Amino acid sequence: MGLINTEAIVLRTYKLAEADKIVVCLTRQTGVVRGVARGARRLKSKFGASLEPFTLIALVYYEKEGRELVSLQQVEILRSYFSLAQSTEIVHAMEYLSELVLEFTPPQEPNDKLFRMVRACAEALAEVPEALPALVRYFEVWTLRLAGFLPNSRGCAGCSRRFEDGENVYLSGDNGLRCRACAGGTGIALAGEAYAQLRAIQKVGPVEFSRAVRSVRVAVWQELAQVTQVLIARALEREPRGQATFT
Structure with a gap:
């Protein structure tokens, strides 16, 4: 409790009263945090443009025991992605990715791997914005993996045989990936090229990945x-609101 200093990524903001905002952040030290930024909607607010979605910030907030909302005290921009806001498609993608973080991450539960993944994906999107479809898939795969919902993609869940490069695989109703023989004509098919990208996503960082998949x-x-969106819907027992935009 008391003052907390941490690196954070802004996920969402909401209007509060006439001049304030509720800010939802993924922090490196304390996980997902919701707080009040007093006066953030005023023209000469001390927060300025620091609370735009996916902005990387140095955050100081005050937490009082028994309060759900913390109080934002100081914010310093470490990396701004304001240029991405010029694309409506990218803005919608960022809203969807924020939704995934919030759906799969319990409040105030730190997850350094998740924080680094989100930060790296934002960097990749800023560097290679044309790779948006690939980066959305990258984000989905790693969100599922870090939350424990991504099936083993190395081998068949039925016979345990290791999948070969270029092999078609099938997602079964129990969320396992199976070879053609074990799938028995059922499940969601994932052709060899798409399966290869599923494996590649798990081997490299998002910047390197986005450069490599331009073609x-x-x-x-x-x-x-x-496959990824069926796994997400099964894990959440519903489809995320922003999912339909990125099929």
Whole structure:
């Protein structure tokens, strides 16, 4: 309790009263935090443009025992992604990715791997914005993996045989990936090229990944989405609100 200093990524903001905002952040030290930024909507607010979505900030907040909302005291911009806001498609993507973080992350439960993944994806999107479809899939896969909902993609859940490069695999109703023989004509098919990208996502960082997949067909990301988004919906027992935009 008391004053907390931490690196944070702004996920969402909401209007509060006439001049304030509720700010939802993913912090490195304390996980997802919701707080009040007093006067943030005033023209000459001390917060300025620091509370825009996906802005990387140095945050100082005050936490009082028994209070759900913390009080934001100081904010310093470490990295701004304001230029991304010029694209409506990217803005919608960032809203969807924020939703995934909030759905899969319990409040005030630190997760350094998740924080670093979100930060790195924002960097990749700023550097290679044309890789948006690939980066959305990257984010979905790693969110599922860090939350424990991504099936083993190395081998068949039925016979335990290791999948070969370029092999078609199938997502079964129990969320396992199976070979053609074990799937028995059921499940959601993932063709060899899409399966290869599922494996590649888990081996490299998002910046390197986004540079490497510039020539990959959009249809590949759409096919991979059929698997990632089914896994997300099964884990949450519903579809996220922003999911339909990025199939």
